[in-house]
Amino acid sequence: MATRRIIIVLIGLGIIVGSIFIMGALVSMKKDPEKKTQAEIKRYVKTEPVRYSNINTEIAAYGRVRTAESLDLIAEVSGRMFAGPFPLKEGQRFKRGDLLFRIDDTESKLNLQSQKSNFLRDLAAILPDLKIDFSENYTQWNSYFESIDLNKSLPELPAYKSQKEKTFLATKSIFSNYYSIKSAEANLRKYHFYAPFDGNISLVNLQSGSYVNPGNNIGRIIRSGRLELKVAVETKDIGWIQKGTNVKVNAENSDVPWKGIITRIGEFVNQNTQSIDVFIAIEPNGNALYDGQYLKSAIPAKSIERGMIIPRNAIFNENEVFVLQDTVLKVRRINIHKLNPETVVFSGLEEGLDLVTEPLVNAHNNMKAYKLEEKKDINLEKKVVDTQTVKSSNP
Incomplete structure (x- = not known):
């Protein structure tokens, strides 16, 4: 019985030892995996050599x-307002001298006629005295009296020839009546508004037939051309x-x-x-x-003398740029002369340096980079993999 147990134990130990031996042999036959070098990432940047020239900005x-010239149509007198030969409407064109609008002047005309009639009466009353006391000037005053037309503007008064004649005319209210009539004539012209230039009507506030008072804004006109x-x-x-x-x-x-x-x-x-x-x-x-x-x-x-234009987004930190020196990025400061919406004019770098003319993300000083050759189809970030494999030998 004891002998049988010993035999069973020895057989089990033999199986275990054999398994370990076979496993070791199989492990020694397995080849080590090939090791590849880590992919190298090359960063390509767009550059431009620094060259200065005179720049017209x-x-x-x-x-x-x-x-450049607009005019508000402001009424200076009161009365019923009417349009001229064409309607007072926005967009209406007109020529210089055209009647734009008129205000009823019937009452003012009659008052002016009455003033002229009274002036004629006063002149007729002093003509006999002028003939006796100022005979040297009587002919001019008589001609003036005859030239007055009630439907026309009052002519200019004849010149007096002595202080005595001046005093005589003043006491007879000739001067005051004359200037009152001239004032009424000037006021009568305000009832008609003629175009001072070629243009068109841009705004109308009051329509034809409206009653206006002094200061009312009738509309606005603008000059053409x-x-x-x-x-x-x-x-x-x-x-x-x-x-x-x-x-x-x-x-x-x-x-x-x-x-x-x-x-x-x-x-x-x-x-x-x-x-x-x-x-x-x-x-x-x-x-x-x-x-x-x-x-x-x-x-x-x-x-700007001796300047260069680059894209505005190539600048960071207000006045810093990257230059490429022997495949290494270097930070340089520049002098900014003028900022444009998309570009900037600068100086302050040595001519001939390769200036980076594009924005870089996550770039830093002394970072490795390569110049982008525009003639070649190169990605900005290209992976170059070493095809050589390194085998590790089994010790």
Whole structure:
């Protein structure tokens, strides 16, 4: 019985030892896995050599066209208002000298006629005295009396020839009556409003037939062919432009330009835009241009000597850029002369340096990078894998 147990134990130990031996043999036959080198990431950046030249800058500004001359139609007298030969409507065109509107002047005309009649009576009363006491001037006064027409403007008074004659005329109220009539004639002209220029009606507040009082605003007229563009220029750019500069003006999505010239530059900041208003007179070129139209202007600014233009997004930290030196990125500071919406004019770098002209993400000083060759189809980030494998030997 004991012998049998010993035999069973020995057989079990033999099986275990055999299994360990076989396992070791199999393990020794297994090859080590091939080891690959870690992929190297090369970063390519777009560069441009630093080259300076004289740069003519310009300022882009936007604004709306408006008439350079507009006029409010204000009633100076009272009465019933009527339109002229054409209706008093918005958009109505007119020529210089056309009657725009009139106010009923019947009563004023009759009063003026009455004043002239009284003046004639006064002159007729003093003619005999003039013939006796101032015979040397009687002929002129008599001719003046005969020349007066009640339906025409009163002629200018003859000149008196002595202080005595002057006193005589003053005591007879000749001077006061004459100037009262001239004042009434001037007032009568206010009942008719004639166009002072070619243009059109832009606003009508009162219709024909309305009763108006002095000070009532009847409407507004604008002058044709004389338009200007009001643009807003930032305060930092206002020192770059000058009065009298020729400007190119064009509409959005249009290649048809107008010529303009800067006529006025504001001296205060516009509270709505926080900028300074610049006014550009537009020269007509045969193409339609309307009051209120939105236009873009390119204003030539001062010239910058020895400068270079790069994209604005290539700058970081206000005045820093990357340059590429022997496949290493270096941070450099620049001198900024002018900021544009998409570009910047700068100096301060040595000519010949490779300047990075694109924005870089997660880049830093002394970072390794490579110059992007535009003639080759290279990805900005390309993985180059070493195909060599390294085998580890079994000890």
